[in-house]
Amino acid sequence: MTTARVLYHLARADFLERVRRYSFLLTLAFAAGLALLTSSGTISLQLDEYRGVYNSAWVGSMMTLVGTTYITLAGFYMVKNTIQRDGQTRVGLVLATTPMSKSLYTLGKALSNFAVLGAMVSVLAVAAVILELVRAEAGGLEPGKLLAPFVWVALPAMAMTAAVAVLFETLPVLRGGAGNVIYFFAWTAYVAVSGITGVNDYVGFGLFMRQMGGALKRIDPTYPGGFAFGHPNAEAAKTFLWNGVDWTPQVLLGRLQWIAIAVAIAWLSALFFHRFDPAREGWRRKKEAPEPGERADAHDAAAQRVADPHLTPLARAAHGSQFPRLVVSELRLMMKGRRWWWYLVAAGLFVASLVVPDVHAHQAFAGFAWLWPVLIWSQMGAREARHDTQKLLFSCAHALDRQLPAVWAAGVIVALCTGAGLGIRLLIGSDLPSLFAWLAGALFVPTFALALGVWSGSSKLFEALYTLWWYVGPMNHTPGLDFTGMAHSSVSTPFYLLATLVLLTAAYFGRRTKLGYA
Amino acid sequence: MQLIIDKAGKRYHGRHGAVWALRNFSLELRPGVLGLLGPNGAGKTTLMNIIATITRATEGTVTWNGSDLQREPDAVRAVLGYLPQDFGVYPNLNAVEFLEYFAAVKGLDGASTRRRIDELLQLVNLADVRKRPLGGYSGGMRQRVGIAQALLNDPQLLIVDEPTAGLDPEERVRFRNLLSDLSGDRVVILSTHIVSDVEATATDIALISGGTLVTHAAPEELLRAAEGKVWEWVIPSAELSAAKQSYLIGSTVRRADGVHVRLLAESAPAGAVPVAATLEDAYLHCLSTHRAHLAEAKAR
Numbered sequence: 001m002t003t004a005r006v007l008y009h010l011a012r013a014d015f016l017e018r019v020r021r022y023s024f025l026l027t028l029a030f031a032a033g034l035a036l037l038t039s040s041g042t043i044s045l046q047l048d049e050y051r052g053v054y055n056s057a058w059v060g061s062m063m064t065l066v067g068t069t070y071i072t073l074a075g076f077y078m079v080k081n082t083i084q085r086d087g088q089t090r091v092g093l094v095l096a097t098t099p100m101s102k103s104l105y106t107l108g109k110a111l112s113n114f115a116v117l118g119a120m121v122s123v124l125a126v127a128a129v130i131l132e133l134v135r136a137e138a139g140g141l142e143p144g145k146l147l148a149p150f151v152w153v154a155l156p157a158m159a160m161t162a163a164v165a166v167l168f169e170t171l172p173v174l175r176g177g178a179g180n181v182i183y184f185f186a187w188t189a190y191v192a193v194s195g196i197t198g199v200n201d202y203v204g205f206g207l208f209m210r211q212m213g214g215a216l217k218r219i220d221p222t223y224p225g226g227f228a229f230g231h232p233n234a235e236a237a238k239t240f241l242w243n244g245v246d247w248t249p250q251v252l253l254g255r256l257q258w259i260a261i262a263v264a265i266a267w268l269s270a271l272f273f274h275r276f277d278p279a280r281e282g283w284r285r286k287k288e289a290p291e292p293g294e295r296a297d298a299h300d301a302a303a304q305r306v307a308d309p310h311l312t313p314l315a316r317a318a319h320g321s322q323f324p325r326l327v328v329s330e331l332r333l334m335m336k337g338r339r340w341w342w343y344l345v346a347a348g349l350f351v352a353s354l355v356v357p358d359v360h361a362h363q364a365f366a367g368f369a370w371l372w373p374v375l376i377w378s379q380m381g382a383r384e385a386r387h388d389t390q391k392l393l394f395s396c397a398h399a400l401d402r403q404l405p406a407v408w409a410a411g412v413i414v415a416l417c418t419g420a421g422l423g424i425r426l427l428i429g430s431d432l433p434s435l436f437a438w439l440a441g442a443l444f445v446p447t448f449a450l451a452l453g454v455w456s457g458s459s460k461l462f463e464a465l466y467t468l469w470w471y472v473g474p475m476n477h478t479p480g481l482d483f484t485g486m487a488h489s490s491v492s493t494p495f496y497l498l499a500t501l502v503l504l505t506a507a508y509f510g511r512r513t514k515l516g517y518a
Numbered sequence: 519m520q521l522i523i524d525k526a527g528k529r530y531h532g533r534h535g536a537v538w539a540l541r542n543f544s545l546e547l548r549p550g551v552l553g554l555l556g557p558n559g560a561g562k563t564t565l566m567n568i569i570a571t572i573t574r575a576t577e578g579t580v581t582w583n584g585s586d587l588q589r590e591p592d593a594v595r596a597v598l599g600y601l602p603q604d605f606g607v608y609p610n611l612n613a614v615e616f617l618e619y620f621a622a623v624k625g626l627d628g629a630s631t632r633r634r635i636d637e638l639l640q641l642v643n644l645a646d647v648r649k650r651p652l653g654g655y656s657g658g659m660r661q662r663v664g665i666a667q668a669l670l671n672d673p674q675l676l677i678v679d680e681p682t683a684g685l686d687p688e689e690r691v692r693f694r695n696l697l698s699d700l701s702g703d704r705v706v707i708l709s710t711h712i713v714s715d716v717e718a719t720a721t722d723i724a725l726i727s728g729g730t731l732v733t734h735a736a737p738e739e740l741l742r743a744a745e746g747k748v749w750e751w752v753i754p755s756a757e758l759s760a761a762k763q764s765y766l767i768g769s770t771v772r773r774a775d776g777v778h779v780r781l782l783a784e785s786a787p788a789g790a791v792p793v794a795a796t797l798e799d800a801y802l803h804c805l806s807t808h809r810a811h812l813a814e815a816k817a818r
Contacts, residue, residue: 311634311637311638311641311669311672312633312634312637313672314626314630314634314671314672315630322622322625322626322627322628325622325627325628326622326623326625328622329618329619329622329623332615332619333608333611333619336608336610336611336615337610383608387606387607387608387609388604388605388606389605389606389607389608391567391570391572391600391602391604391605392600392602392605392620392664392667393623394571394572395570395571395572395595395598395600396595396598396620396623396624397592397595397596397598397624397625398592398595398625399595399623402623402625403623
């Protein structure tokens with residue numbers, strides 16, 4: 001079998017496995033949602049007070065930017081599980097015993113990621129055609145101009161995202177939740193820098209900024225160079241006719257370079273790929289795993305010593321509710337595996353948000369205090385699926401009305417403890433409205449995690465959405481989106497309490513559905 | 519203590535339409551060990567999932583001491599010990615912490631739990647590695663943690679699906695003995711492909727095939743049905759292939775004088791000598807008779 005055939009089948013099997021899962025429908029729904037928001041004008045592209053006339057070039061470019069901006073971020077989280085799935089399904093163990101090379105495997109996985117992301121881009125391309133036909137602001141449909149940005153900008157961006165997702169999966173440090181958070185910040189910084197400098201970035205900001213800005217400057221020399229993409233503050237007052245990117249050989253080479261870089265990243269990922277060797281799956285597990293000889297010795301020693309074990313019958317009185325004990329157990333399970341430095345940083349953030357006098361600094365510390373436990377909360381509701389303990393747990397009495405509330409209570413305790421610096425400060429300052437808003441936030445965050453964990457069965461959805469929300473809300477003090485109580489507004493407390501109630505109900509019914517029994 | 523399964527059925531909806539994994543299944547169980555035998559895909563795991571309240575029956579009822587599990591699943595969950603065929607563990611917890619967690623989930627009090635966990639870890643031979651994170655355990659060690667978990671609440675109904683998978687021979691024997699000891703005052707359902715495990719422990723056997731109950735009988739009854747139909751036949755290697763076409767072969771052993779074939783047949787082939795039936799022979803006989811009846815019914 002040729003290398004190309006192996007690569008094709010690796011990617012094909014992985015892609016088919018993905019598209020036959022319900023989660024793939026969610027992936028497409030996400031792309032369709034982006035298209036809908038763009039069509040309605042919620043997401044738009046403006047150059048100062050201008051927007052382009054809705055011709056094929058403008059619609060295609062705008063929809064491409066939507067894809068490259070949002071899919072390179074959210075899509076990363078959606079595809080960053082391809083190697084993990086092979087591990088969970090144990091298909092990886094079989095693959096590891098074949099002659100397939102590690103680089104072929106990582107390239108195949110990147111190709112499968114690319115196919116999934118490409119499917120999302122296709123949804124946007126179809127939406128772009130519909131949008132132009134509906135708006136019909138200029139001339140007829142020009143497929144070449146409409147689709148060229150998708151081909152030359154969106155697809156290389158997807159190739160990069162696909163390859164980086166594989167790289168993150170192969171690196172032990174970036175494989176888990178920490179990698180998800182790091183990607184968010186790295187991506188934000190990268191897009192911000194490329195937006196400011198206008199360099200040839202893989203997302204395509206620089207290219208569109210230069211080309212659109214240049215065209216507008218020729219029409220209106222007073223154009224100051226503004227380029228805004230996202231939710232507009234106000235409708236664009238003027239329009240200008242833009243005929244699309246000038247696809248010179250240099251521009252095309254600039255875009256193709258990202259595909260080459262993506263292939264290189266996917267290929268280099270093989271250097272870190274563990275090939276499903278349990279001894280290489282992670283630094284911590286390696287440390288914990290006993291040597292085979294040690295394991296056998298321990299077993300033999302125990303076997304010799306135990307002759308005739310005895311089990312004392314358990315008194316019926318030993319059975320009961322024991323809810324507080326269950327909460328403590330859930331809390332212990334949540335915190336298990338945290339290293340000493342985790343507690344040190346949490347304590348530092350607590351003290352800093354309590355005593356630092358500078359308002360901006362203390363707000364930043366208080367914000368970070370509720371980002372620090374993100375990987376603890378993200379396990380809520382998803383832990384059972386991740387570790388395959390559902391059957392053990394769901395066959396226990398009161399799994400729905402006792403264990404689920406216990407998980408929630410433990411999550412709230414984590415929120416109260418890690419955010420206590422700000423809470424105490426608000427209490428001392430007798431800022432009761434903000435204190436109530438903070439309390440509502442302490443209830444909301446773990447409930448949000450629990451609901452997403454129960455429904456998605458994965459920690460990633462919460463990690464991605466929460467980090468984004470945290471960045472927009474507590475970090476940028478966006479009114480209404482700041483759940484920490486620092487940017488208190490009169491509506492935030494009731495909103496977050498209501499959201500908590502809705503999410504708690506969603507978590508309850510989600511778990512109830514999974515239990516199969518009421 | 520009584521478990522009654524009455525005309526239970528489970529239908530799954532797949533890509534190619536509805537499939538009945540279990541159909542019209544009825545069984546009544548009292549204290550003792552029920553060995554659940556059947557070929558792959560017979561419906562054993564589906565049946566256990568229904569009894570363990572993991573999934574609902576599509577039709578029929580299952581009652582535990584008179585309580586309908588569809589309406590009162592907690593009636594059985596409170597007294598249930600369940601060891602699924604596939605299960606995971608929390609890799610950062612050690613055996614004690616894992617069992618303490620499940621004790622809390624099962625609603626056991628602290629004082630009883632500590633003593634129980636000590637005894638269970640002794641019982642499953644993990645006392646020496648009790649403080650080691652489960653992530654570093656071998657497959658057999660994890661299986662033993664699962665067994666301890668199933669026994670944590672001193673269950674009145676114990677369901678174990680392939681419990682000896684991954685255990686070494688010594689541990690397997692210990693587990694069999696444990697099941698026999700436990701069976702006196704509780705209902706134990708043991709599903710396995712290892713007939714010798716059933717032979718050693720079961721007081722009753724239920725044979726399932728194609729989602730239906732083929733037979734429910736004591737091991738002695740099954741053995742009696744196969745008695746006089748098991749033969750040992752020594753043939754040259756070259757004739758083995760033809761023998762496989764003509765007879766239901768239980769096992770073959772190559773020796774200096776030829777291949778010793780153990781086969782099931784109503785009448786002996788020339789030169790074959792009768793031998794005592796084992797439970798494995800009885801299982802094969804029962805299953806082949808059932809399949810022959812089905813084929814006959816289909817032909818009609």
